[in-house]
Amino acid sequence: MNLLQQFVNGVVLGHAYALVAIGWTVLLGVARLVNFGHGQMYMLGAFMTWWALAGLGLPYPLAIAVAMAVGALVGLVLQRVMLQATMQQNLVSIMIMTLGFGYVLHGAAALVFGSTGQIMDTPLSTREITFGDTWLTWQDAAIVVVAIAVFVVLELTLERTRVGRLVRMVAEDPKLAELAGVNVRSVYLGVFAFEGAAVALAAAMVGPRTPILTSMGFEEVIMTFVVVVLGGIGSVWGSYLAGLALGLFTAFFGALVSPAYTTAAAFAVLIAVLVLRPGGLAARAR
Amino acid sequence: MNPSKRAIALALLAPLGYFAPALAGGSGAAYSAAVLIAIFAVMAYGLDMIVSDLGEVSLAHTVFFAVGAYTTALLATRAGAGSWTTLAASVVAALVFAALVGAVTLRLREFVFSLVTYAIAVVAATLAANWAFLGGSDGLRGIPLLDLSIPGVKLAARNDRELWPFAFALLVFTLYLMDRFRRSRLGSAAVMTHLNSRLAVVSGIDPQRVRLQVFLASAPITASAGWLYAYQRAYVSADILDSYFLILMLTAVVLVGRRILLGPLLATALVLSQEKFLSLGGYADKIILGTVLIAVLAFFPRGLVGFVEPLRARFARVPDR
Numbered sequence: 001m002n003l004l005q006q007f008v009n010g011v012v013l014g015h016a017y018a019l020v021a022i023g024w025t026v027l028l029g030v031a032r033l034v035n036f037g038h039g040q041m042y043m044l045g046a047f048m049t050w051w052a053l054a055g056l057g058l059p060y061p062l063a064i065a066v067a068m069a070v071g072a073l074v075g076l077v078l079q080r081v082m083l084q085a086t087m088q089q090n091l092v093s094i095m096i097m098t099l100g101f102g103y104v105l106h107g108a109a110a111l112v113f114g115s116t117g118q119i120m121d122t123p124l125s126t127r128e129i130t131f132g133d134t135w136l137t138w139q140d141a142a143i144v145v146v147a148i149a150v151f152v153v154l155e156l157t158l159e160r161t162r163v164g165r166l167v168r169m170v171a172e173d174p175k176l177a178e179l180a181g182v183n184v185r186s187v188y189l190g191v192f193a194f195e196g197a198a199v200a201l202a203a204a205m206v207g208p209r210t211p212i213l214t215s216m217g218f219e220e221v222i223m224t225f226v227v228v229v230l231g232g233i234g235s236v237w238g239s240y241l242a243g244l245a246l247g248l249f250t251a252f253f254g255a256l257v258s259p260a261y262t263t264a265a266a267f268a269v270l271i272a273v274l275v276l277r278p279g280g281l282a283a284r285a286r
Numbered sequence: 287m288n289p290s291k292r293a294i295a296l297a298l299l300a301p302l303g304y305f306a307p308a309l310a311g312g313s314g315a316a317y318s319a320a321v322l323i324a325i326f327a328v329m330a331y332g333l334d335m336i337v338s339d340l341g342e343v344s345l346a347h348t349v350f351f352a353v354g355a356y357t358t359a360l361l362a363t364r365a366g367a368g369s370w371t372t373l374a375a376s377v378v379a380a381l382v383f384a385a386l387v388g389a390v391t392l393r394l395r396e397f398v399f400s401l402v403t404y405a406i407a408v409v410a411a412t413l414a415a416n417w418a419f420l421g422g423s424d425g426l427r428g429i430p431l432l433d434l435s436i437p438g439v440k441l442a443a444r445n446d447r448e449l450w451p452f453a454f455a456l457l458v459f460t461l462y463l464m465d466r467f468r469r470s471r472l473g474s475a476a477v478m479t480h481l482n483s484r485l486a487v488v489s490g491i492d493p494q495r496v497r498l499q500v501f502l503a504s505a506p507i508t509a510s511a512g513w514l515y516a517y518q519r520a521y522v523s524a525d526i527l528d529s530y531f532l533i534l535m536l537t538a539v540v541l542v543g544r545r546i547l548l549g550p551l552l553a554t555a556l557v558l559s560q561e562k563f564l565s566l567g568g569y570a571d572k573i574i575l576g577t578v579l580i581a582v583l584a585f586f587p588r589g590l591v592g593f594v595e596p597l598r599a600r601f602a603r604v605p606d607r
Contacts, residue, residue: 260412
């Protein structure tokens with residue numbers, strides 16, 4: 001086995017997981033909200049990108065922009081519908097509504113795009129970088145670069161800007177923030193728009209790695225759960241590290257044991273960590 | 287409603303329910319729909335206990351449903367077990383699974399609990415689709431007919447029409463269990479843990495113990511629905527873990543209203559009737575079901591009874607307390 005190749009695969013996969021999970025990390029950290037429709041929003045982002053590329057013939061960067069705009073809109077609509085439950089912090093309703101939303105997205109996408117798989121080819125995914133007998137595509141390299149860029153920009157935004165301060169205030173205490181004159185509703189709407197755009201960006205970047213199917217959302221979301229919970233709920237750097245660790249674990253598990261059971265193995269790790277350290281790996285960091 | 291009124295109402299409703307498929311024309315399709323409504327309602331009652339009484343969202347109940355179905359399919363096709371044996375085994379397997387899931391998730395609350403139970407459902411689906419022991423993606427075929435005969439009495443079902451009395455009996459028994467549960471000490475402890483956990487602790491209730499007990503009570507109910515479903519379909523495959531069942535269960539629990547005995551049954555009947563008799567095609571039905579689920583929670587958080595109760599209050603006389 002080529003160890004270096006598995007390491008490269010793991011690093012790429014890890015950045016992919018972290019990128020897919022970033023919207024959820026912010027959602028949890030800021031609004032204490034969850035989105036079980038995350039996987040289906042990823043699916044929709046991938047299909048929008050594919051449609052913009054293959055159907056409209058747009059250049060790749062523009063196709064990404066289209067997918068992100070649609071993603072942000074979907075996030076806004078979802079949060080608008082749930083706003084009352086969000087303001088009441090009614091998590092039971094929110095969880096069930098997002099599940100229902102994912103189900104609707106799946107039905108709608110299958111109706112429009114059909115149930116057969118598609119291959120999303122981008123200008124980057126068809127060209128390879130090789131060194132020795134190790135290789136990766138330019139798409140893989142772009143995933144790593146974009147993931148790091150998104151994390152850095154996000155961290156700077158949250159820590160250094162006025163918007164970031166407002167968002168952190170709402171995260172800390174929504175009622176107090178409202179008393180202090182913060183428009184809590186628009187922060188919640190903004191966070192969901194970010195979640196939608198971020199997962200669409202992730203789908204546009206990561207989608208070309210695998211065939212895309214309208215039914216893929218159900219399973220897709222698991223790796224995000226693992227990243228978010230292992231990283232410590234809502235911790236930005238925690239989820240980056242957790243994504244990377246999970247990527248390396250998955251790559252080596254797939255190569256050494258069985259690729260069919262990687263989801264199950266990742267889940268076993270999650271359970272082990274939850275039983276041993278309920279706060280997640282980064283529990284002490286924050 | 288006081289107990290004697292309840293008894294009269296139930297005595298009137300039960301025969302009406304039993305003859306519902308005959309009243310609806312008595313066609314094969316009517317009986318098939320009735321059998322599925324009964325099975326899926328029983329499946330949903332298991333979850334109802336967790337969501338409505340305990341106030342948590344378990345997304346692993348599709349797994350209990352599948353545990354019942356797969357246990358039945360494995361024992362019936364590979365060991366030639368009879369229907370009573372498979373029923374007992376389904377209940378035991380569900381209890382073992384519920385104890386495992388319960389032990390792992392005992393300390394998890396709210397969304398982490400839901401995340402982990404959802405993950406359990408997804409992992410179970412990948413296992414069922416890949417593991418040859420469970421038939422892989424082909425599933426397990428050739429499940430024999432339901433046969434609950436006891437010495438002297440022949441109780442077997444060759445088609446949905448003959449299966450209906452059994453499905454109805456399972457449904458009635460489940461309703462009885464739910465009613466008993468809600469009047470039991472465990473039932474009120476669950477509600478108290480849900481609504482005011484500090485008060486519960488002060489009253490000497492151990493919330494973790496209550497959670498585990500409710501979990502153990504609910505899993506066999508959902509698994510028994512899986513047991514009958516295996517006989518109804520005559521085969522079991524990984525699609526029994528499809529998210530459809532999860533969404534259906536959740537809709538059944540919230541559509542009519544929480545903690546209403548007949549709520550999940552009525553909701554299941556509404557959803558299944560639409561799918562069987564007014565279907566717009568599989569994908570469009572998905573959109574309808576999902577939209578109904580969202581709309582109820584967003585606009586009628588108390589369920590459809592939120593509609594009816596103000597009307598009833600208007601027409602009701604001064605309450606005789």
